[in-house]
Amino acid sequence: MKKSKLLIKIIVALLGFLFIGIIGNTNNSYALSYKKGDVLTTRSTSASGLTGHNGIYIGKGKVLDTPQIHRYPRVVPVKKWIKDYPKTKVIRPKNASLGNKAANNAIKYFKGKKIPYKVTTNPKNIKKTYCSEIIWYSYYKAGKQYKVPEHGIWMQPGIIAPYAYVNKADVKHNGFKFVDNKW
Template identity: 45%
Template sequence: MKKINCLCVSFIAMLIFLISMNGNFANAQENNSTSTSGDDSYEELIDEGIIDPSVSKEQWNQFKAEDKYYAEQQEKEEIDNPGNVSDDGNGEMLRSSKAKFSLRKGDFFYTNATDSKGLTGHNAIYVGNGKIVEAPAKGHKTRAQSFTTWKKNTLYGPKGPKKGKWIKVYRPSSKANGNKAANYAMKNFEKKHIPYKINGNIKSKKYEYCSKLVWQSYYFGAGKKSMASVNTPVILHPSNLPGTIKGTKKVHTYKK
């Protein structure tokens, strides 16, 4: 009887030990995953020169979490309000997919047809004469190019989703503000060729990234009163750019 009791006690002790070890292993795996995945991503982007050290790791992780939310909202908007909507030039919305649409200076774009380092979306601004101005990506400086060429490369290029690519056109309520923003973009970004980098000061003109370029075109070109909010973001999400400029509405969608 004593022998049986000893065996039972030994078995229970061994079982408790195995459960404890398994729990510790699981916790170690979880802690290792949590501690390395975000750190490696951030450090890699710093080393590659995509992020400036003025952006903290905490700010970048928060940006990535928010970026997913805003991108999902953009996708939802396109489902709820599909791209057969155009502006007739007088502010009236036309629901016909065959409605004539013309770009206007100061119109800016958000597209889902691009991705980089787990982030989705890109912005550019229309400056007239068939041209857009943008901050493309690491290794490229701010530039102007043909809208037709940019649209074709964006919708039919290899980046972004394989299906459901689109470019949304946003327009502020003030035509004058749009003109001023476009003129600022041409003067300061088309000819000066500022290098690409994501930094923690959206008003800084040392580096540019896509949403920051458009934001600065309105903030500095059209003035603070053209902005929807007095609060300035640390890093601006491409998908959240329309919400920062006063009176902005989606007026058209180009689709593949």
């Protein structure tokens, strides 16, 4: 009899924790299990004429981005990203090794670097950079050139718009998949 009462208490406690977890977590993006190289795109902001903002998940609960207001690339906890940018979609390369390489490149080329914020038309030149260029360059150095269609031809973009990372055709063509496709 004592064992069955204890078992019932344990089950009730577990159900309570499960209920609190479901009710307390209202943002799908934050509930994800992020992987290195995940690309986060929000529509919660705009800068320099580009709507949206991107960051790359670099592991250990951190996102690297470069918002215009901070002037240089920065690393923020993913919790802060989701708090600041609640309307976020997430894509992931189908090849996990590629994502790891891109995240490591983001760290190598951008973390702690005083690279000024500026939207430029050459994503291979990182003397100045912006959010979606950080993503593009990190993947480029990992061996993946993310392309977008121009007049029906897939090519390297001059200016990489943040929404290139949530356009379904672009995501599919470049070998990525949506992990969270809800604003």
